[in-house]
Amino acid sequence: METTDLVLTILHHLLAFSLAGVIAAEFVLIRNELTPGTLRRLARVDRHYGMLAVLIILVGIGRVFHGLKGWEFYVYNWVFWVKMAIFATVGLLSIVPTIRFISWNRQATASPAFQPPGHELASVRRYIWLEALLFLAIPAFAAAMARGYGL
Ligand code: HEM
Known part of the structure; x- marks a missing residue:
C-alpha cells in the first residue's frame, strides 16, 4: 500500500538522520575536554544509539x-546485503565505546577528578571515527540498491 510505504519511508529517513546525529554528537563530544558533565552527556547520547538502531531495523x-517493490527485490540483491553487513559492523563497532562510556561515567560520578586513561580514549576515538566513516557508506549502498543495482 502506498500510504504504508510512504509512512515507513518517512520514519526510515528520520531514524537514519537521528542515528547520524548520535554518531556526529559522539564524534564531537569525544574530542572535547572530558569533564564529568561531558562524560555524562556522552553516556546519555549513546543510550539513544541502541534504541534508534532497534527502531531502524524494525x-x-x-x-x-x-514496501512497493516486494521482498524478493531485496533478499536477492547483494547490494542490500552489503548495506546490512555495513550496518551490522557499525553496530558491533559501537559496543566498545558504549562499554567505555558507561564505565567512565560511573568512575566520574564516584570521583569528579577522573580522566579516561589515554589509551582507552585513543581507542574509543578510533572506533567512533571508523563508525562514522562506515556509516557514510550506508546511504550510498541504499541509493544503489533502490535503483536496482545488485540484482
Ligand atoms: C536493518 C536495517 C535496514 C533495513 C532492513 C533497511 C531497508 C531499506 C529498504 C527496504 C529501503 C527501500 C529501498 C527502495 O526504495 O527500494 C531502504 C532505503 C534507504 N535506506 Fe535503509 N535499511 C536499513 C538501515 C538503514 C540505515 C542505518 C540507513 C542509514 C543511513 C539507511 C538509509 C537508507 C536510505 C538513505 C534509503 C533511501 C534510498 C533511496 O531511495 O535512494 N537504511 N532501506
Missing part, C-alpha cells in the same frame, strides 16, 4: 515486506 524490515 522499520527497515517493514520496508522490505510492505
Whole structure:
C-alpha cells in the first residue's frame, strides 16, 4: 500500500538522520575536554544509539515486506546485503565505546577528578571515527540498491 510505504519511508529517513546525529554528537563530544558533565552527556547520547538502531531495523524490515517493490527485490540483491553487513559492523563497532562510556561515567560520578586513561580514549576515538566513516557508506549502498543495482 502506498500510504504504508510512504509512512515507513518517512520514519526510515528520520531514524537514519537521528542515528547520524548520535554518531556526529559522539564524534564531537569525544574530542572535547572530558569533564564529568561531558562524560555524562556522552553516556546519555549513546543510550539513544541502541534504541534508534532497534527502531531502524524494525522499520527497515517493514520496508522490505510492505514496501512497493516486494521482498524478493531485496533478499536477492547483494547490494542490500552489503548495506546490512555495513550496518551490522557499525553496530558491533559501537559496543566498545558504549562499554567505555558507561564505565567512565560511573568512575566520574564516584570521583569528579577522573580522566579516561589515554589509551582507552585513543581507542574509543578510533572506533567512533571508523563508525562514522562506515556509516557514510550506508546511504550510498541504499541509493544503489533502490535503483536496482545488485540484482
Ligand atoms: C536493518 C536495517 C535496514 C533495513 C532492513 C533497511 C531497508 C531499506 C529498504 C527496504 C529501503 C527501500 C529501498 C527502495 O526504495 O527500494 C531502504 C532505503 C534507504 N535506506 Fe535503509 N535499511 C536499513 C538501515 C538503514 C540505515 C542505518 C540507513 C542509514 C543511513 C539507511 C538509509 C537508507 C536510505 C538513505 C534509503 C533511501 C534510498 C533511496 O531511495 O535512494 N537504511 N532501506
